[in-house]
Amino acid sequence: MKNIDSRTHVRGESIYLDDIPLVQGTLFGAAFPSPIAHGIIKRLDLSVAEAMPGVVKILTYQDVTGENQIGGIVPDEPLLAEHHVHYVGMPIAFVLAEADDQARAAVKKITVDIDPLPVITDPREAHAKGELIIRPRTHRLGDTSTAWAQCTHISKGRADSNGQEHLYIETQGAYAIPQENNAIKLYSSTQGPTAVQRAVARSSGLAMHQIDVDVTRLGGGFGGKEDQANMWAALCALAAHILRKPVKYSLHRMEDMAMTGKRHPYSSDFKIGLDDELRIIAYEATFYQNAGAAADLSPAVLERTLFHCTNSYFIPNVTATAYSCRTHLPPNTAFRGFGGPQGMFVIEAAIAKAAENLGIDASVIQSRNLNKTGDEFAYGQKAVSEAHACWNKAQELYELSAIRSRIDSFNATNVLYKKGIALMPICFGISFTNTRMNQARALVHVYTDGSVGVSTGAVEMGQGVNTKMLQVAAHEFSVRPERIKLQATSTYRIANTSPSAASATADLNGKAVQMACTEIVNRLKVVAAGEFQVSAEEIILKDEWVYVNGERTDWDWNRLVMEAFTKRVSLSEHAHYATPEIHYDASREKGHPFAYHVYGTAIVEVTIDCLRGTYDMESVKVVHDFGVSMNPLIDRGQIEGGIVQGLGWMTMEEVVYDKAGRLRSNALSTYKVPDIYSVPKEIAIEPLKTEQDNLAIFRSKAVGEPPLMYGIGAYFALRNAIYAFNSTAAIPFDAPMTPEKVLLALYDNSAKEDSVTNEQTESAKHLAANS
Ligand code: LUZ
Numbered sequence: 190m191k192n193i194d195s196r197t198h199v200r201g202e203s204i205y206l207d208d209i210p211l212v213q214g215t216l217f218g219a220a221f222p223s224p225i226a227h228g229i230i231k232r233l234d235l236s237v238a239e240a241m242p243g244v245v246k247i248l249t250y251q252d253v254t255g256e257n258q259i260g261g262i263v264p265d266e267p268l269l270a271e272h273h274v275h276y277v278g279m280p281i282a283f284v285l286a287e288a289d290d291q292a293r294a295a296v297k298k299i300t301v302d303i304d305p306l307p308v309i310t311d312p313r314e315a316h317a318k319g320e321l322i323i324r325p326r327t328h329r330l331g332d333t334s335t336a337w338a339q340c341t342h343i344s345k346g347r348a349d350s351n352g353q354e355h356l357y358i359e360t361q362g363a364y365a366i367p368q369e370n371n372a373i374k375l376y377s378s379t380q381g382p383t384a385v386q387r388a389v390a391r392s393s394g395l396a397m398h399q400i401d402v403d404v405t406r407l408g409g410g411f412g413g414k415e416d417q418a419n420m421w422a423a424l425c426a427l428a429a430h431i432l433r434k435p436v437k438y439s440l441h442r443m444e445d446m447a448m449t450g451k452r453h454p455y456s457s458d459f460k461i462g463l464d465d466e467l468r469i470i471a472y473e474a475t476f477y478q479n480a481g482a483a484a485d486l487s488p489a490v491l492e493r494t495l496f497h498c499t500n501s502y503f504i505p506n507v508t509a510t511a512y513s514c515r516t517h518l519p520p521n522t523a524f525r526g527f528g529g530p531q532g533m534f535v536i537e538a539a540i541a542k543a544a545e546n547l548g549i550d551a552s553v554i555q556s557r558n559l560n561k562t563g564d565e566f567a568y569g570q571k572a573v574s575e576a577h578a579c580w581n582k583a584q585e586l587y588e589l590s591a592i593r594s595r596i597d598s599f600n601a602t603n604v605l606y607k608k609g610i611a612l613m614p615i616c617f618g619i620s621f622t623n624t625r626m627n628q629a630r631a632l633v634h635v636y637t638d639g640s641v642g643v644s645t646g647a648v649e650m651g652q653g654v655n656t657k658m659l660q661v662a663a664h665e666f667s668v669r670p671e672r673i674k675l676q677a678t679s680t681y682r683i684a685n686t687s688p689s690a691a692s693a694t695a696d697l698n699g700k701a702v703q704m705a706c707t708e709i710v711n712r713l714k715v716v717a718a719g720e721f722q723v724s725a726e727e728i729i730l731k732d733e734w735v736y737v738n739g740e741r742t743d744w745d746w747n748r749l750v751m752e753a754f755t756k757r758v759s760l761s762e763h764a765h766y767a768t769p770e771i772h773y774d775a776s777r778e779k780g781h782p783f784a785y786h787v788y789g790t791a792i793v794e795v796t797i798d799c800l801r802g803t804y805d806m807e808s809v810k811v812v813h814d815f816g817v818s819m820n821p822l823i824d825r826g827q828i829e830g831g832i833v834q835g836l837g838w839m840t841m842e843e844v845v846y847d848k849a850g851r852l853r854s855n856a857l858s859t860y861k862v863p864d865i866y867s868v869p870k871e872i873a874i875e876p877l878k879t880e881q882d883n884l885a886i887f888r889s890k891a892v893g894e895p896p897l898m899y900g901i902g903a904y905f906a907l908r909n910a911i912y913a914f915n916s917t918a919a920i921p922f923d924a925p926m927t928p929e930k931v932l933l934a935l936y937d938n939s940a941k942e943d944s945v946t947n948e949q950t951e952s953a954k955h956l957a958a959n960s
């Protein structure tokens with residue numbers, strides 16, 4: 190089935206925030222951001238700005254009618270700065286004017302005197318100074334302290350990964366319209382309508398039942414609007430509440446880039462120990478997460494880094510500690526993968542380091558250590574593994590040994606171009622790590638003309654979730670898709686929703702839709718059974734007809750619905766789904782947090798230009814664990830997008846803050862994202878056929894985040910290509926691998942650190958040859 194939004198998308202008719210017709214009298218907001226990363230406000234002068242044309246009001250923290258606080262997990266984030274400022278871009282005042290350009294012109298006329306304080310941008314420095322957002326977390330399995338004695342090869346190192354700008358095509362924004370009795374209708378470009386509703390209630394002082402957050406769709410989210418849509422919605426709602434006027438704020442791209450948080454940069458240390466058979470016996474990692482100036486979702490992101498710190502591998506002895514470090518940058522936030530990719534980058538770096546020390550290919554260590562069903566993760570859950578199945582199928586299907594010999598002969602005969610290859614297995618846990626968030630509701634109405642309206646808490650952001658919800662309802666009712674409409678997501682229709690996040694939206698909301706539809710179908714069957722004098726079990730609904738014991742009757746869907754209505758049987762249902770089986774005890778760091786895991790393996794091939802340091806992504810070839818895809822076209826789109834976004838993070842997107850905490854990569858001229866010329870020339874996606882049951886909707890496994898991590902393979906493929914040119918290059922594990930870094934490494938001639946004896950290398954080669 191095609192994405193139900195295709196038609197309006199290509200015709201430019203799909204409604205985003207900026208397509209909502211404006212109500213007469215609408216005012217436009219613009220935030221005045223702190224120009225300084227850390228300091229104390231001495232004086233704020235609004236007088237010139239207030240006298241500017243069209244300016245109606247300028248709000249500061251003193252105007253906040255509720256609590257001046259929007260921190261979700263930790264209350265450490267004021268809506269508007271009071272005395273301290275903690276990052277460049279932190280909103281200090283909110284200007285309201287009759288026109289958009291008037292509001293922005295007035296922002297430029299606000300002046301502020303700030304006594305500067307020392308600025309920290311580096312997470313290790315923050316950690317050294319005790320600047321932690323929450324207590325450190327440690328995951329443990331076995332005992333690494335004694336396990337090192339069993340290891341014959343031990344490697345240590347450091348790995349750094351940088352942030353990533355979400356770059357949703359639609360920037361952040363909100364539009365608040367006052368209603369009678371202080372209620373507010375709020376359009377928000379948010380993944381979390383309830384999160385917005387809560388933040389607005391808290392900061393305005395209104396009750397949640399007075400706030401209707403209405404979301405038709407977003408032009409992308411990628412995690413950037415899981416929590417950080419709250420700020421703009423709360424500012425608009427506050428202004429609308431105070432002024433009793435509609436208020437809209439839709440951020441310019443550069444405002445959005447400067448004021449919002451990004452993927453968390455991490456700096457990490459690792460130590461990995463292998464035995465003679467190249468089994469990973471022990472792994473230690475310390476993660477320093479650059480959280481930015483406030484907690485935002487950082488504690489949850491930190492947790493997922495630990496959950497995924499051993500990726501797809503079984504390691505019997507693990508000690509992994511993570512610190513969430515407070516720096517003076519915009520609060521970093523959710524981003525597709527949610528800390529998982531950062532953890533997985535470090536174990537892949539550790540394996541690469543071990544392989545380099547041993548003089549073997551990393552894939553030998555990778556394949557030797559893939560987990561199996563029954564293996565325990567450090568957090569206590571037992572794997573139901575597809576790791577070997579994906580890896581082996583990729584190796585055979587894509588003829589890995591033929592690829593390798595083609596690359597070897599290319600590299601042997603070319604001087605100025607070199608190819609590199611790397612394999613990237615993935616393993617990603619599906620469920621919110623915070624167990625209580627794994628619940629969802631759906632409201633289904635069958636109307637008397639036989640049409641169906643479906644409301645859920647799911648937010649459509651281009652991922653196709655509405656199409657999937659429609660498929661669920663069409664399947665359960667056995668009616669044509671055209672009969673069904675997905676309603677905009679509204680906190681008046683569906684309450685207390687989790688954000689559309691964690692790859693879990695289709696599962697959670699889809700199961701709720703399925704339950705609601707099943708309930709209505711059961712009632713309809715009772716009505717039909719009464720008419721045909723049989724039991725309800727003898728009735729089936731198929732292709733819009735009622736069947737009795739396999740025989741088609743003269744009742745079609747419309748007749749059935751109308752008869753039920755006439756008999757005063759409810760044609761509506763509100764269903765609640767909560768993921769079974771999951772639990773987690775954070776005090777012990779043990780439990781069963783995930784409904785299931787998604788696996789896969791990618792083979793990534795690159796070619797570098799050894800004069801320029803530039804490179805081409807030749808191919809990404811994947812075997813992916815879909816379970817049984819309910820919509821292969823949409824799922825393929827998610828995988829292609831995830832791969833390219835992952836490649837961008839690992840190879841070219843470089844977030845740069847200066848020492849004063851100012852974003853230098855603050856526009857698309859200085860922040861390079863993958864374009865049509867830099868995406869892989871070939872992306873091959875092969876589903877793994879699996880028979881195992883799982884908790885996914887229709888057994889169609891979650892597909893949002895896992896494929897992003899295939900992109901990590903590109904980083905290691907580039908390293909391998911560099912080694913083909915300069916076998917003694919010292920290449921720090923410091924992503925992204927930009928062309929500048931490739932060029933430096935190509936011509937690096939400092940000898941490799943951590944060199945190993947030839948004897949060790951020879952024995953390892955021998956082992957590898959026997960594998
Ligand atoms: N958001 C969240 C997420 O609140 N909890 C999670 O576990 C999560 N995982 C992935 C992406 N977003």
Ligand code: MOS
Nearest residue numbers: 412524525690691
């Ligand atoms: Mo997300 S990182 O699933 O909002």
